[in-house]
Amino acid sequence: xxxxxxxxxxxxxxxxxxxxxxxxxxxxxxxxxxxxxxxxxxxxxxxxxxxxxxxxxxxxxxxxxxxxxxxxxxxxxxxxxxxxxxxxxxxxxxxxxxxxxxxxxx
Numbered sequence: 061x062x063x064x065x066x067x068x069x070x071x072x073x074x075x076x077x078x079x080x081x082x083x084x085x086x087x088x089x090x091x092x093x094x095x096x097x098x099x100x101x102x103x104x105x106x107x108x109x110x111x112x113x114x115x116x117x118x119x120x121x122x123x124x125x126x127x128x129x130x131x132x133x134x135x136x137x138x139x140x141x142x143x144x145x146x147x148x149x150x151x152x153x154x155x156x157x158x159x160x161x162x163x164x165x166x
Contacts, residue, residue, distance in 0.1 A: 070133035070135045073133040087106055087118075088104040089150070
């Protein structure tokens with residue numbers, strides 16, 4: 061098991077969430093729940109080893125909720141650099157959407 065360190069672990073990483081009883085595999089980043097566009101989660105995931113069974117069983121969680129890392133997903137240096145640049149752009153745009161929607165709700 062590895063210590064939880066850097067933010068945005070690669071897709072395929074298997075983790076245990078704080079207070080969890082079942083492992084979760086990271087399947088995505090910067091997820092928003094349903095039609096509520098006022099909160100963005102760091103990760104989306106599915107139960108491990110079952111995998112994605114249906115959309116209503118998707119886990120949404122933040123990096124600070126991860127207690128343990130059991131398996132680190134594939135991290136290719138060159139692809140990771142490209143991905144991090146794209147992810148930074150996605151985070152920026154997503155935060156703008158969240159703030160815009162919060163303003164609409166108020």
